[in-house]
Amino acid sequence: MNYVNNYDIVSRLSSLVKSGCDKTAAAQINQLLLKSPMPKSSALIEVRKYLISASTYCQDPNSAAPGRTYEDILASSNKIQEYSDLITTCKSELDNSGSQGSDNIETSSGSLKYTGSGDDIRSFSVTSGGGFIVSGTNSGNSNFIVHITDTSGSVEDFVFNEIGPYSGKKIIRIGAGKHYLDVNAEGSWTIIITPA
Secondary structure, eight states, X not given: OHXXXXXXXXXXXXXXXXXXXXXXXXXXXXXXXXXXXXXXXXXXXXXXXXXXXXXXXXXXXXXXXXXXXXXXXXXXXXXXXXXXXXXXXXXXXXXXXXXXXXXXXXXXXXXXXXEEESSEEEEEEESSOEEEEEEEEEOOSSEXXXXXXXXXXXXXXXXXEEESSEEEEEXXXXXXXXXXXXXXXXXXXXXXXXXX
């Protein structure tokens, strides 16, 4: 559910309630939710369902739409509270989500190499923070979006945001510790993280 925090979904939905429901903004939020990966836990699926529902009401504004949107926002918040193990579940899903491609391979140069196809999230650890070169290739014809998050799901760096086949590099700075590589792609991709 990193996309909920990364795209400020709840605060954007709440602003719809306050502004009386903007149809265009509601449609954009709805598309973000619909295009996001399907969660693997029942708790997160319920949260996603309520958020999608909340974004749907304002697409056909009437006097009841803001109230219904607010009710679904509250329902999604209640579901999060109801499942006290939500954070543990999310981290467990992230740690085990590398099934689409091979696990990371540490090369002789100390680089970490990841390969996969489609959307995926991979964990990696850095023993000493600093600068890193991230090289990426994508064979798909659609979005190739890559960002690095910390263990709480906060985005540390947006690495790539391209459309279509792509090959390129970016220099980033991250601290020591565990991180996640969050890939949104169509088709096969390779990402290599190398100390700068």
